[in-house]
Amino acid sequence: MIEVAEGQCAVVIVAAGSGQRLGHGVPKARVPLGGEPMLVHAVRGVLKAGMAGQICIAIPAGDAEIEGICAQLAGEAAAAGVNAFSVVEGGADRSASVRAALAVMGDAVTTVLIHDAARPLAPAGVFDRVTAALRDGAKAVIPALAVVDTIKTVIPAELPATGAGVEKVSGTPARHQLRAVQTPQGFDLAILRRAHEYALTLDEVTAAAITDDAMLVEAIGEDVYVVQGSTHSLKITSPTDLLLAEAMLQGPLRPRWVEG
DSSP, rough: OOOOOTTOOOEEEOOOOOGGGGSSSSSSSSSTTTTEHHHHEEEEEHHHOEEEEEEEEEEEEOOOHHHHHHHHHHHHHHTTTOEEEEEEEEEEEEEHHHHHHHHHHOTTTTEEEEETTTTTTTOOOHHHHHHHHHHTSSEEEEEEEOOOOOEEEEEEEETTEEEEOOOOOEEEOOGOOOEEOOEEEEEEHHHHHHHHHTTTTTHHHHHTOOOOOOHHHHTTOOOOOOOOOGGGGGGOOSSSHHHHHHHHHHHTTTTOOOOO
16 A cells, blocks of 8 residues: 555656657656656756656556666655655556556645656656645646747648648637646646546547646546746757756756756
8 A cells, every 4th residue: 555644745747758759769757867867867857856756657568677766766766755655557558557547646746747757857846836826725836937938739731732731720819818837737636536527438549638636637628727827837848858858968058047
């Protein structure tokens, strides 16, 4: 039995992604960043935030190397006072991975944060803002940043000489209403479980269109609150993202990246 103190928060780290776009030929969680696997940075960020009573990592099935990394991290977590540390096999998609982790939450856990291993530099301040909103009564909280680019919606189109493969603008949303969403996302555990039960009723096309846990919670009619995110919480999906993260960790401007 996983023992977690009454009212403590659990953190799920989704680390089952393939990482194909990074070009390293290994799962994203194992891609090196600053001399350490990306997953190591993500877990240490959670430990630094100091709010986790339980940590659960969803990893690719049968990946012995990631299992070894997790064993090392379990020792670091125990040294930091987090003894409830578990690893589950991720599923075919993000929702399945999260559901696998939710199945092993400690009985006393009432709130859970869902975090991406692909956002390994999320600062403690973001975790603090999300958990503070949960303590204040919110049932679902996401960190986000204001969008600085003009965003267009498009539809397929074609031109006489160019042919197909071009698009035509169908609308321009008001930029002041747009937010770029990050993780960790925080939830009341009972509500998140209900949202994932709902996800199992969706057809394949509808389910594929859901890209984060907040969308599921929205779909069952619950309010989702937004707190300030961080430029540190960039999602590493391309080689350019990885270069930027490396620069943030090791470059000559590193002191300027200190952020809460």
